[in-house]
Amino acid sequence: MAHAHQPSMFDLDERATLGPLAGVVNRHPLTRGAWVDHVPGWVHGSEQILDVLLEQVDWRAERREMYEREVDVPRLLRWYGPDEALPHPVLDQARTALSDFYAAELGEPFVSAGMCLYRDGRDSVAWHGDTIGRGRHTDTMVAIVSFGEPRPLLLRPRGGGEPSVRFPLGHGDLVVMGGSCQRTWEHCIPKTSRHVGPRVSVQFRPVNVA
Numbered sequence: 001m002a003h004a005h006q007p008s009m010f011d012l013d014e015r016a017t018l019g020p021l022a023g024v025v026n027r028h029p030l031t032r033g034a035w036v037d038h039v040p041g042w043v044h045g046s047e048q049i050l051d052v053l054l055e056q057v058d059w060r061a062e063r064r065e066m067y068e069r070e071v072d073v074p075r076l077l078r079w080y081g082p083d084e085a086l087p088h089p090v091l092d093q094a095r096t097a098l099s100d101f102y103a104a105e106l107g108e109p110f111v112s113a114g115m116c117l118y119r120d121g122r123d124s125v126a127w128h129g130d131t132i133g134r135g136r137h138t139d140t141m142v143a144i145v146s147f148g149e150p151r152p153l154l155l156r157p158r159g160g161g162e163p164s165v166r167f168p169l170g171h172g173d174l175v176v177m178g179g180s181c182q183r184t185w186e187h188c189i190p191k192t193s194r195h196v197g198p199r200v201s202v203q204f205r206p207v208n209v210a
């Protein structure tokens with residue numbers, strides 16, 4: 001079970017808070033109706049959130065079939081449904097702030113929170129679009145808040161044709177993939193041979209997007 005945060009954690013270091021979104025969101029238009037919004041350092045004091053995420057989330061390993069063998073997915077996962085309290089109150093605030101900020105453009109709130117733990121440089125996610133559900137045929141948004149070790153998010157158009165784009169996702173950074181991004185582009189977090197610490201990615205998605 002995931003536990004609510006323990007109040008004592010707040011005494012340890014700086015209280016985590018969210019910065020503004022209005023006026024600081026930097027939109028990078030891609031081709032084919034896709035875009036990425038980027039806000040470096042949106043969450044302040046995010047060290048404390050990382051500690052809670054590492055210590056209190058019941059991370060799960062998943063297996064998948066590849067070349068007729070079962071292999072471990074190289075990262076740990078935990079998915080929070082719309083009615084589940086998130087492990088840190090600032091994450092609930094983040095979901096609300098994102099839903100408010102993007103309400104007019106998105107037309108619906110962000111509801112679920114998918115979390116991934118990249119334990120070290122060997123953990124990764126391969127090229128893919130979030131196309132389970134409506135992302136396969138409809139414009140939508142996936143908002144990602146990053147904690148811990150900076151890892152780059154790479155994007156490339158499906159089928160090639162244009163160079164890939166790289167967003168360094170550092171501690172407390174926000175990235176929002178929008179428009180047609182999930183079906184016309186792909187994204188990945190590559191492995192690295194560098195000695196890197198853990199990174200947690202929190203992805204907020206509307207209903208029926210995965």
Ligand SMILES: O=C(O)CCC(=O)C(=O)O
Nearest residue numbers: 116125130144187189201
């Ligand atoms: O780690 C990230 O920020 C990206 C994760 C991702 O693309 C996914 O889980 O669909």
Ligand SMILES: [Fe+2]
Nearest residue numbers: 128129130187
């Ligand atoms: Fe994804």
